[in-house]
Amino acid sequence: MEILLIRHGESEADILQVHEGRADFELTDRGRKQVRAMAEKVKRDFPPEFIYASTLKRASETAQVLADTIGCPLRHEEELMEHNNGVQAGLSFEEAKSLKAPVHLHExxxxxxxxxxxxxxxxxxxxxxxxNSKHKRIAIVAHGGVINCLLRSFFDMPISKNFYFLNGDTGISFLEISERGKVVHFLNNTSHLETDEELKSF
Structure with missing residues (x-):
């Protein structure tokens, strides 16, 4: 099975400089342009047969555009929502400094x-x-934290957070599970944004 992991486009939280997590912000106009560029690349180079997506707006809209562009089924899964950061969600970075941040993995x-x-x-x-999937190639459209957990799971990494996988807006990672084992084709590909300075995520 081939697996595409795709992060959503730029959201309003990025502009407002607030903690996102479970805060349900929509894509910005720039984010929607990023998504359209990503969808065209995926359709051209490695279209999935089925898409799973987070139910949060920024990922849900990203997945819908991708599904419409390719013409394939889409299923929303609540379990693919971003980390539930509780009372931190929606707070500005400055406001959040007053919160006691979790230190241990169980906090x-x-x-x-x-x-x-x-x-x-x-x-x-x-x-x-x-x-449960019987498809040769699927896509999972979600969030940076979710994709980090998915990659840690794929690599059989420990529960600790000693490694972080950078994921840009609409970054695409391409994994494969086959008889020869686990294969990484690429991680965080944002080449579809490189031709337009306005769309680059970092």
């Missing part, structure tokens, strides 16, 4: 989930997707 912001709980949630939905 959480009030009304949120711990890193361990987050990792287990993503491990569970990833396992279900891999077990």
């Amino acid at each position: 959480r912001f009030d009304e949120g989930e711990s890193h361990i709980e987050f990792r287990m949630r993503i491990e569970t939905i990833f396992s279900k997707i891999l077990a």
Whole structure:
């Protein structure tokens, strides 16, 4: 099975400089242009047969554009939502400094989930997707934190957060699971944004 991991486009939270997580912000106009560029690349180079997506607006809209461009089915999964950062969600970076940040993997912001709980949630939905999908190539459209957990799961990495995988706006990672084992074709490909200075994410 081939697996595309795709991060959503730029969201309003990026402009407002606030913590996102479970805060449900929409894409910006720039983000929508990024998504259209990504969708055309995916359609041209490696179209999936089925798409799974987070239900949060920024990822849901990204996935819908991709599904419409390719013409393939889309299923939304609540378990693919970004880390539940509780009371931190929607706060400005300055406001959030007054919160006591979790230090240990089992700790959480009030009304949120711990890193361990987050990792287990993503491990569970990833396992279900891999077990139930009969398609040769699928796409999972989600968030930076979710994609990090998916990659840590793919690489059989420990629960610790010693490694971080950078994911730009509409970054694409291409994985494969076959008889020869696990294969990484590429990570965080944003070449579809390189021809337009306005669309580059960093």
